[in-house]
Amino acid sequence: xxxxxxxxxxxxxxxxxxxxxxxxFCSCALGFxxxxxxxxxxxxxxxxxxxxxxxxxxxxxxxxxxxxxxxxLADRSIFHRKNYFYPDNPKAYQISQxxxxxxxxxxxxxxxxxxxxxxxxxxKLVHGGGSGRIHGSAxxxxxxxxxxxxxxxxxxxPDVRSGEHARAWLTMxxxxxxxxxxxxxxxxxxxxxxDANVSIRPKGExxxxxxxxxxxxxxxxxxxxxxxxxxxxQIAIKEAGDEVVQETLHFDPRTGAITSLRSKEEAHxxxxxxxxxxxxxxxxxxxxxxxxxxxxELPTQRAExxxxxxxxxxxxxxxxxxxxxxxxxxxxxxxxxxxxxxVVANWLLNELIPRLGETAPADSRVSTDAFGAFAALxxxxxxxxxxxxQVLDRLVAEGGSPEAIVEAEGLGAMEGGDELSGxxxxxxxxxxxxxxxxxxxxxxAIGPIIGHVMRETKGRADGGEVTRLVxxxxxx
Amino acid sequence: xxxxxxxxxxAAQAVEKIRAGETSAADVYEAYRQRAAADELNAFxxxxxxxxxxxxxxxxxxxxxxxxxKDLFCTEGLPSQSGSKILEGYRxxxxxxxxxxxxxxxxxxxGKTNQxxxxxxxxxxxxxYGPVQNPWDRTKVPGGSSGGSAAAxxxxxxxxxxxxxxxxxxxxxxxLTGIVGLKPTYGSCSRYGMIxxxxxxxQAGPLARDVTDTALLFKHMVGRDHCDSxxxxxxxxxxxxxxxxxxxxxxxxxxxxSGEGIEPGVLESFNRVLDLARELGATVESMKLPxxxxxxxxxxxxxxxxxxxxLARFDGxxxxxxxxxxRDLLSMYTKTRHDGFGPEVKRRIMLGTYALSAxxxxxxxxxxxxxxxxxxxDFHTAFERFDFIVTPTAPTVAFGLGAKTDDPWAMYLNDFCxxxxxxxxxxxxxIPSGLSEGLPVGFQMAGPAFSENRIxxxxxxxxxxxxxDGSKARA
Numbered sequence: 001x002x003x004x005x006x007x008x009x010x011x012x013x014x015x016x017x018x019x020x021x022x023x024x025f026c027s028c029a030l031g032f033x034x035x036x037x038x039x040x041x042x043x044x045x046x047x048x049x050x051x052x053x054x055x056x057x058x059x060x061x062x063x064x065x066x067x068x069x070x071x072x073l074a075d076r077s078i079f080h081r082k083n084y085f086y087p088d089n090p091k092a093y094q095i096s097q098x099x100x101x102x103x104x105x106x107x108x109x110x111x112x113x114x115x116x117x118x119x120x121x122x123x124k125l126v127h128g129g130g131s132g133r134i135h136g137s138a139x140x141x142x143x144x145x146x147x148x149x150x151x152x153x154x155x156x157x158p159d160v161r162s163g164e165h166a167r168a169w170l171t172m173x174x175x176x177x178x179x180x181x182x183x184x185x186x187x188x189x190x191x192x193x194x195d196a197n198v199s200i201r202p203k204g205e206x207x208x209x210x211x212x213x214x215x216x217x218x219x220x221x222x223x224x225x226x227x228x229x230x231x232x233x234q235i236a237i238k239e240a241g242d243e244v245v246q247e248t249l250h251f252d253p254r255t256g257a258i259t260s261l262r263s264k265e266e267a268h269x270x271x272x273x274x275x276x277x278x279x280x281x282x283x284x285x286x287x288x289x290x291x292x293x294x295x296x297e298l299p300t301q302r303a304e305x306x307x308x309x310x311x312x313x314x315x316x317x318x319x320x321x322x323x324x325x326x327x328x329x330x331x332x333x334x335x336x337x338x339x340x341x342x343v344v345a346n347w348l349l350n351e352l353i354p355r356l357g358e359t360a361p362a363d364s365r366v367s368t369d370a371f372g373a374f375a376a377l378x379x380x381x382x383x384x385x386x387x388x389x390q391v392l393d394r395l396v397a398e399g400g401s402p403e404a405i406v407e408a409e410g411l412g413a414m415e416g417g418d419e420l421s422g423x424x425x426x427x428x429x430x431x432x433x434x435x436x437x438x439x440x441x442x443x444x445a446i447g448p449i450i451g452h453v454m455r456e457t458k459g460r461a462d463g464g465e466v467t468r469l470v471x472x473x474x475x476x
Numbered sequence: 477x478x479x480x481x482x483x484x485x486x487a488a489q490a491v492e493k494i495r496a497g498e499t500s501a502a503d504v505y506e507a508y509r510q511r512a513a514a515d516e517l518n519a520f521x522x523x524x525x526x527x528x529x530x531x532x533x534x535x536x537x538x539x540x541x542x543x544x545x546k547d548l549f550c551t552e553g554l555p556s557q558s559g560s561k562i563l564e565g566y567r568x569x570x571x572x573x574x575x576x577x578x579x580x581x582x583x584x585x586x587g588k589t590n591q592x593x594x595x596x597x598x599x600x601x602x603x604x605y606g607p608v609q610n611p612w613d614r615t616k617v618p619g620g621s622s623g624g625s626a627a628a629x630x631x632x633x634x635x636x637x638x639x640x641x642x643x644x645x646x647x648x649x650x651x652l653t654g655i656v657g658l659k660p661t662y663g664s665c666s667r668y669g670m671i672x673x674x675x676x677x678x679q680a681g682p683l684a685r686d687v688t689d690t691a692l693l694f695k696h697m698v699g700r701d702h703c704d705s706x707x708x709x710x711x712x713x714x715x716x717x718x719x720x721x722x723x724x725x726x727x728x729x730x731x732x733x734s735g736e737g738i739e740p741g742v743l744e745s746f747n748r749v750l751d752l753a754r755e756l757g758a759t760v761e762s763m764k765l766p767x768x769x770x771x772x773x774x775x776x777x778x779x780x781x782x783x784x785x786x787l788a789r790f791d792g793x794x795x796x797x798x799x800x801x802x803r804d805l806l807s808m809y810t811k812t813r814h815d816g817f818g819p820e821v822k823r824r825i826m827l828g829t830y831a832l833s834a835x836x837x838x839x840x841x842x843x844x845x846x847x848x849x850x851x852x853x854d855f856h857t858a859f860e861r862f863d864f865i866v867t868p869t870a871p872t873v874a875f876g877l878g879a880k881t882d883d884p885w886a887m888y889l890n891d892f893c894x895x896x897x898x899x900x901x902x903x904x905x906x907i908p909s910g911l912s913e914g915l916p917v918g919f920q921m922a923g924p925a926f927s928e929n930r931i932x933x934x935x936x937x938x939x940x941x942x943x944x945d946g947s948k949a950r951a
């Protein structure tokens with residue numbers, strides 16, 4: 001029997017905390033690490049008699065996300081109650097959206113969007129002692145500061161195929177949302193959260209396998225690791241002839257272990273029904289216009305522009321568009337006179353960033369003007385690649401202008417001519433054996449000769465020119 | 477003025493006397509406070525020990541007059557228990573908008589009135605704080621769920637009171653105690669701070685001795701509230717009624733709500749009011765509300781469905797009662813709710829939870845919503861031909877304490893004539909039409925949304941003709 005090839009099928013559910021001034025359904029300011037339960041009111045505490053009122057800004061932000069991922073925006077949308085008992089949920093229902101979400105459909109990169117809707121965040125539970133979960137802990141306390149924070153939930157179609165894919169796509173989504181300026185989208189702070197629905201099926205099979213829901217992946221790395229681990233777990237189950245059980249799972253990034261989570265209620269019947277305390281949201285043309293006007297250039301659009309107008313390779317265009325810590329730096333450096341965008345991209349991604357470690361280019365000693373001028377020198381072959389690396393080392397260490405460094409160190413590329421010709425003669429004389437091999441047609445033997453020349457010229461010689469001279473002098 | 481003279485005044489009259497300097501707000505308050513504190517009907521669940529240090533100014537519209545407030549309105553620092561053990565001792569940190577509106581207009585809270593637990597009931601026997609007696613006959617119920625407010629107003633323990641009406645909870649007790657009760661258009665009064673029963677139906681409204689007092693209280697309740705998205709600007713000023721005649725007014729009498737199931741004595745009283753209406757110039761015509769007979773069934777799906785969700789927050793975690801001696805979250809939830817809720821509340825939570833469950837939603841909740849739409853359309857169509865739809869308010873006069881407690885459906889039938897109007901979201905008033913077997917009978921008049929001014933005017937004209945005397949209950 002031939003071994004089955006498994007295809008992972010993954011859908012993501014992303015929660016984005018919106019950086020509005022006030023909460024989703026009351027006028028409390030959002031919490032940022034204040035003492036517990038100081039950002040609360042009768043509404044977000046779920047006190048008897050209190051009623052929700054929709055935050056109009058949150059709707060605007062939801063529409064912006066919808067536009068950014070190409071969703072169809074509803075002209076009428078309603079809230080539902082999702083009923084379940086849990087201490088982080090003071091009304092015993094979460095106000096969310098069900099069959100009439102704010103936005104439907106769409107696509108970002110290679111993953112289709114199923115829907116985008118608004119809801120409210122739960123409060124924060126802190127468990128004393130025991131397991132760190134409510135079951136088995138000695139005491140549990142609730143901080144309602146976070147309760148009622150506006151959330152946008154983005155649900156993808158099951159188009160993701162691997163852990164790496166999940167990570168790359170979520171990075172793209174994060175940058176897209178970050179460009180909108182409506183959320184901190186920080187996974188470590190919980191303003192961006194991701195759950196993954198994972199299943200596997202034999203390659204070529206249309207039907208989906210049984211899916212599991214994987215929670216608690218609070219970094220991009222953990223998302224990738226968690227999804228990989230779950231795919232491996234499911235393959236092992238299937239290959240042992242067993243069936244995957246539909247359940248909610250917890251990924252422990254320290255141990256890599258996946259464990260079953262107890263469900264919030266034994267049976268998941270949320271008894272959704274239309275929230276009678278709120279009236280339907282009518283999306284007006286003014287709201288749409290406002291959202292469209294507020295839409296900045298999105299990373300996907302920028303990547304296209306980099307490819308089509310700046311002539312970058314597709315990979316570089318994507319890399320530079322989805323990394324906010326380098327995008328503005330790239331744009332400024334590429335705008336310097338004489339700097340070729342592709343040269344800027346190559347040297348930025350392959351040389352400057354690795355030299356800087358944790359430091360962002362914008363925070364380094366290398367100004368965008370200097371880096372642009374540097375790229376112009378490289379592009380015009382005024383310095384050789386070898387010399388360029390030395391110049392870059394100096395720029396990173398001390399800052400300053402690349403021209404001045406080239407001047408001071410004498411690193412300018414040597415013109416062809418007598419000086420280089422003489423050095424090549426000397427190199428051939430010093431490496432007779434190699435010269436013989438080259439004469440015999442073995443060009444690989446040129447290495448020691450070029451090495452000699454470079455030593456003598458401190459890298460200022462152009463490798464191509466040296467090769468040309470060697471061949472000429474050996475009569476090839 | 478003597479306390480006896482003060483109690484004999486209607487609220488509107490008392491405001492005039494205070495303004496004219498013939499008495500003071502403090503004297504009026506104290507006269508009522510003493511009666512409320514000595515209440516033997518169990519109409520009040522809370523009455524303060526003394527007149528407040530500061531009463532509103534006499535030049536305010538309500539001149540400091542005392543007000544009874546149904547227990548389920550949140551009142552800052554005062555017990556607000558919604559008739560339930562699960563909220564025993566609960567004193568909220570904020571005041572309901574409608575109460576605040578009335579305080580701003582010069583009302584002072586006299587006390588909190590008894591009610592069926594979470595407004596679920598038609599006899600006030602579902603209160604965790606004991607049943608209320610009807611001042612016309614202490615062996616009878618006052619109706620419910622605003623039974624405490626109704627009994628207190630009828631017995632002259634307070635000039636007027638706030639109630640809430642979900643399926644008849646203002647109109648039916650008003651009818652059973654011989655006073656006036658108005659269920660306003662849904663959305664005209666803010667629900668913010670009303671401990672919810674069924675959000676899409678709950679409305680605050682006044683209970684008062686006569687139509688003028690009803691209008692005066694209502695006038696200061698209405699208005700859009702930025703804390704309640706379902707509230708609306710009242711489209712016109714609420715006026716005190718003046719009409720003497722009903723010339724040109726067309727009254728429709730729905731066959732479905734004025735025949736079978738209505739007690740003969742009630743029907744007799746109802747028909748006498750129709751005769752009076754004709755004498756005053758109205759036309760009276762029989763008509764049909766074809767979907768009205770399904771109203772109770774739809775109501776007992778929708779209201780419990782919303783209630784099951786609204787009441788889920790009472791879990792012992794944050795406020796109110798928490799069962800002792802439990803070891804984990806689930807047992808704390810279940811024991812708190814087991815011990816804290818009464819049987820009728822549990823019944824409705826069960827009904828509502830079932831109706832919303834996966835696989836049953838369409839058959840119950842979805843279907844009931846369709847019926848609700850049909851009923852609203854029936855009324856809409858009817859108002860093309862009629863100014864008002866009139867029915868007896870309740871099918872019977874006040875019944876004996878304990879008479880229907882074992883038969884939920886018999887109890888639900890009390891709201892047979894009021895529930896269709898609630899589902900349609902339209903306003904209706906109940907005024908006393910006379911006595912049957914020595915007990916008050918209510919006459920109900922419903923109009924299109926925001927027709928309260930016209931309803932109050934027509935009710936005022938009828939009231940003058942009926943000449944109902946409620947003083948016996950205040951003796």
